[in-house]
Amino acid sequence: MAMNQSVETIKKPRATVGKVVIYVLLTLWAVTTVFPFAWVVNNSFKHSSLVVNDSFSLATGEVLRYDKDGQVVRERIMQDEYGRDMYDKLLFDADGNPVYEGAQQSPTINRSGAFADLLSGMTVPTDEANAHLQAYDTVNGKVIYDESSPPVRLSPTWDNYVSVFTNRNVNILRGYKNSLIISGSVMVVVALFSAMLAFGITRWKFRGAKVIKSLVVAALMFPAFATIVPVYRMLSDMGLYDKLEGVILVQCAGNLAFACTVMMGFINALPYELEEAAFMEGCGPYGIFFRIILPMCKPALATVAIFTFIWSYNDLFLQMVLLRSNALLPVCAILREISSQYGTDFGMMAASVTVVVVPVLIVYALLQKNIIKGLTAGAVKG
Amino acid sequence: MLYRKKRPLLVFLLPSLLLMAVFLYYPFVENIVNSLFDIRGLAAARGEFLGLGNYRRFFSEDPVAMTSFFNSLKMMGLTLVFQVGLALMLALMVDSVRKGQQLFRVVYFFPIVISATAIGLMFNLFYKYDGGMLNQLLAKLGMDKVLWLSKESAYTMVVIPTLWQYIGFYFVIILTGLAGIPQEIFESAAIDGATGIKKIWYVTLPLISDVLITCVTLAVTGAIKVFDLPSVIARNGAPNGLTHFLGTYMHNQAFVAQNVDYGSTISVIIVLMGVAVAQLLNRVIARNSEALR
Numbered sequence: 001m002a003m004n005q006s007v008e009t010i011k012k013p014r015a016t017v018g019k020v021v022i023y024v025l026l027t028l029w030a031v032t033t034v035f036p037f038a039w040v041v042n043n044s045f046k047h048s049s050l051v052v053n054d055s056f057s058l059a060t061g062e063v064l065r066y067d068k069d070g071q072v073v074r075e076r077i078m079q080d081e082y083g084r085d086m087y088d089k090l091l092f093d094a095d096g097n098p099v100y101e102g103a104q105q106s107p108t109i110n111r112s113g114a115f116a117d118l119l120s121g122m123t124v125p126t127d128e129a130n131a132h133l134q135a136y137d138t139v140n141g142k143v144i145y146d147e148s149s150p151p152v153r154l155s156p157t158w159d160n161y162v163s164v165f166t167n168r169n170v171n172i173l174r175g176y177k178n179s180l181i182i183s184g185s186v187m188v189v190v191a192l193f194s195a196m197l198a199f200g201i202t203r204w205k206f207r208g209a210k211v212i213k214s215l216v217v218a219a220l221m222f223p224a225f226a227t228i229v230p231v232y233r234m235l236s237d238m239g240l241y242d243k244l245e246g247v248i249l250v251q252c253a254g255n256l257a258f259a260c261t262v263m264m265g266f267i268n269a270l271p272y273e274l275e276e277a278a279f280m281e282g283c284g285p286y287g288i289f290f291r292i293i294l295p296m297c298k299p300a301l302a303t304v305a306i307f308t309f310i311w312s313y314n315d316l317f318l319q320m321v322l323l324r325s326n327a328l329l330p331v332c333a334i335l336r337e338i339s340s341q342y343g344t345d346f347g348m349m350a351a352s353v354t355v356v357v358v359p360v361l362i363v364y365a366l367l368q369k370n371i372i373k374g375l376t377a378g379a380v381k382g
Numbered sequence: 383m384l385y386r387k388k389r390p391l392l393v394f395l396l397p398s399l400l401l402m403a404v405f406l407y408y409p410f411v412e413n414i415v416n417s418l419f420d421i422r423g424l425a426a427a428r429g430e431f432l433g434l435g436n437y438r439r440f441f442s443e444d445p446v447a448m449t450s451f452f453n454s455l456k457m458m459g460l461t462l463v464f465q466v467g468l469a470l471m472l473a474l475m476v477d478s479v480r481k482g483q484q485l486f487r488v489v490y491f492f493p494i495v496i497s498a499t500a501i502g503l504m505f506n507l508f509y510k511y512d513g514g515m516l517n518q519l520l521a522k523l524g525m526d527k528v529l530w531l532s533k534e535s536a537y538t539m540v541v542i543p544t545l546w547q548y549i550g551f552y553f554v555i556i557l558t559g560l561a562g563i564p565q566e567i568f569e570s571a572a573i574d575g576a577t578g579i580k581k582i583w584y585v586t587l588p589l590i591s592d593v594l595i596t597c598v599t600l601a602v603t604g605a606i607k608v609f610d611l612p613s614v615i616a617r618n619g620a621p622n623g624l625t626h627f628l629g630t631y632m633h634n635q636a637f638v639a640q641n642v643d644y645g646s647t648i649s650v651i652i653v654l655m656g657v658a659v660a661q662l663l664n665r666v667i668a669r670n671s672e673a674l675r
Contacts, residue, residue, distance in 0.1 A: 022475045026482075029472060030489045032546065037496075039515060040504050052513030056522075193398045200394030203385045212399070219406050221656060223607050225632050225649040229416060229642055230409035232424065253405030256398050276384060285390040314497035316610040317629075321637055332499040336614055339503045349507055356500045364495050368488050371495060376554050 037357060044350035045156040051346040160351030169341060172355055174327065175334035181244055182330055183312040186251045190308045191301050193252070194259035195267070199293055202268045203275075203285075213264070219257035224317055232321060242324045250322065251312050259304045266300035267293065306367070306374030331356055417646040424640055436647035446619070447648070450626035453537060454606055457544070457627065458659065461601040464545045469552035469597070474582060476553075477560040487557065490550035498547065502614025505543045509615070536616055536625045544611045548604070552597045559593030560586070595667050599660060606656050609633070628652050 042058060043051045050057075164172055197216075201209055231250055232241065240246035274296075275288050283291070294301070319333040329337065338352050364371055385391070417436055420429035440447045476486045493501065508515040509530040517527045530539050563586070571585045587594070609629035612619075618634060619626030626634070628648060636645025 019479060022479055023482075026472065026475055026479070026486055030486065033489055033493055033550070036504055036508070040507065043507075051507075055513070055515055055518050193401070196394040197398040200391050204391045205385075206388075206391065212395070215402075215407070219402060221603075221653070221660075222406060222410055223629075223649070223652055223656070225607070225629055226413055226653045227406060227409035228649070229424075229636050229646050230412040231405055232637075234404075234409070236425065249401065250405050253401045256402055257406070260398060272384075279384050285385060285387070286393075289394070310495060314499070314610075316497070316499050316613070317633070320613075321633070332497050332610075335497070335499045335503055339506055339614060340617070343506065346507060346510075346513060349503055353500050353503050353507075357496055360495055360497075361492070364492055368491075372487065372491050372554055375494065376551065376558065 040350045040353050044160050044347065044354040046347060047157060047159065048345050048347040051350065160347040163348050164351045164355055169326065170334050170337045172334055172352060175329055175331040178244065178328055179313055179330035182247055183309050185248045186255065186312045187305050187309040189252045190255045190259045191305045194256055194263045194304060195294060195297055195301065197260050198263035198267045199289055201264060216257050216260045220261065224254060228321055235322065241322065242328065244328060247318055247322045250318055255308045255311060259308060262304055263300055266297060270296055302370055303374040306371055310375065413646050414650055416643055417650045419643055421643040424642055436644050440647055440651060446623040446626060447631065449623060450628050450631035453626060454628040457541065457608060458602045458605040460541060460545060461605045462598060465549050465601050466552050466597045469549050470556055472553050473556035473560055476557060487554060490553050493547045494551050498610035499614055501543055501547055502611045505615055509539055531616060533621050533624060536621060540612050540615050540625050544608055552601065555597055556590065556593055559590040563589050599663055602659050602663060603656050606652055
């Protein structure tokens with residue numbers, strides 16, 4: 001004991017320096033996982049022309065413009081007594097320090113039509129020519145003109161979200177609906193069916209049980225690529241191509257192998273006594289399954305459900321291959337469409353990533369323990 | 383006595399088995415058969431029997447196929463070093479500190495929950511030549527713009543987010559393994575004078591070898607299935623098919639070019655490669671662990 005203590009006292013100073021280094025390194029890695037998303041969320045509140053020029057600034061109440069010499073000018077926005085924007089002009093000198101130039105009133109022109117157009121999703125002012133001439137003040141529906149430069153408001157704008165949600169070609173809200181229908185059904189079906197199979201396999205003694213078990217394990221190794229062409233042709237023959245039902249069926253099959261493996265391990269370890277008691281009371285196998293097995297399987301079912309849902313929700317490959325109609329595309333496929341059709345609209349791209357990431361993030365924050373366990377526990381066992 | 387009637391058994395087994403038979407086992411076999419025939423078009427019937435002709439074409443007549451093959455192979459190596467390796471280092475570090483463990487777990491893990499498609503879109507915004515984040519950063523540092531998705535660098539740029547996204551996954555698995563090591567072992571190792579790197583090499587690593595084997599297998603077999611990120615960041619293997627992986631090239635051949643038989647062939651090669659690599663890893667690991675004992 002004494003020796004142990006002396007070892008610790010000798011090492012104490014080195015250990016603390018090491019600790020600091022370790023915390024620094026760990027924090028650096030945390031930055032690489034958090035910063036990209038923070039960057040995207042911040043830029044989703046800016047106009048594309050601003051994202052392109054100055055993506056690191058916070059979306060705050062400033063106006064950014066370049067003067068005739070190409071120098072960056074930042075201006076704070078104030079409002080005069082009539083509610084018009086008034087700029088408190090700040091110029092930056094060569095050393096980057098702000099130079100106060102005194103208050104001056106900006107020319108603002110009301111154009112009420114601009115925001116109305118935006119809302120209807122007809123014209124989205126993202127083309128380069130427009131962006132250089134004018135900047136949209138979405139809150140007041142004004143256009144700010146300035147001859148020296150294209151001024152861009154740094155105040156948070158909802159424009160990008162308006163274009164994401166009102167776009168007719170790529171409708172993210174509908175994508176959410178489709179995703180929830182697909183992944184929700186897959187989750188329920190896979191959880192129920194896998195529990196049933198696991199119950200049958202572990203409780204009945206019959207020839208062929210071993211074969212089925214090894215078939216299930218073998219299916220774990222089948223990548224979607226290896227089955228997709230025949231599946232595609234089959235779904236076409238059955239009239240299920242480009243139908244949500246088709247994707248659901250295929251994803252169910254694809255997730256069952258993993259789910260069955262987890263459930264078999266879990267149900268096998270459950271004690272028999274309760275079931276025997278229930279049998280004595282006159283309970284049949286169906287009653288035992290629904291009243292005893294399923295309630296006891298809650299933790300394993302949660303693991304299976306979370307894994308299945310996330311896998312299905314994020315699976316781009318099957319969505320891309322088995323669906324074609326715009327109206328049926330789930331979120332991931334929609335995102336891919338957005339990146340190909342609106343790849344140059346940085347603001348809209350940032351907003352669509354945010355729209356897809358934030359709900360997942362909220363769910364993750366609430367359920368993180370279960371999610372981490374659900375995604376890793378199964379992997380370790382399988 | 384309890385579970386003797388066969389009818390309920392059938393009711394319990396059939397739904398899963400039916401689904402898997404129709405959408406997994408049957409297509410899997412059919413796919414292998416398809417790869418041996420000439421099939422032109424997604425709706426076309428099987429034509430002439432080609433034997434291994436498609437496989438010959440893959441290995442000797444198709445430069446893009448070779449690119450995708452080696453890209454996937456390289457990807458496996460990279461996942462070993464960067465995913466499992468970095469995850470191991472992070473896990474060892476987090477395990478050695480007491481405060482903030484839970485926070486690091488949550489933060490490191492969360493890219494995994496985000497769809498690879500969204501991450502691909504995000505990295506598109508980083509890589510853009512005009513106004514992309516990386517070039518803006520370079521401009522701030524007074525450097526010239528860089529074409530990130532050029533012929534030379536596109537592969538690396540596609541691989542980086544793919545590796546980055548899943549490090550947290552292996553990190554959590556390894557960290558769980560580390561937490562399972564009884565504290566007494568470290569105490570006795572400390573008395574024997576094992577500290578720092580020595581302690582990690584001779585005490586910690588052998589104790590979590592099972593966990594590491596799981597990670598290595600998952601990482602390598604996962605690397606063959608890479609699809610989402612490359613297909614969003616570099617479409618159709620842009621530029622010039624240089625960023626094709628086996629998965630994206632399979633999709634391209636079967637569903638874009640409609641060379642259905644050839645696409646099937648590539649998918650069979652994906653399966654074979656997965657099985658071969660898993661076997662190889664098992665052998666290597668078995669031999670090494672014997673040597674350790």
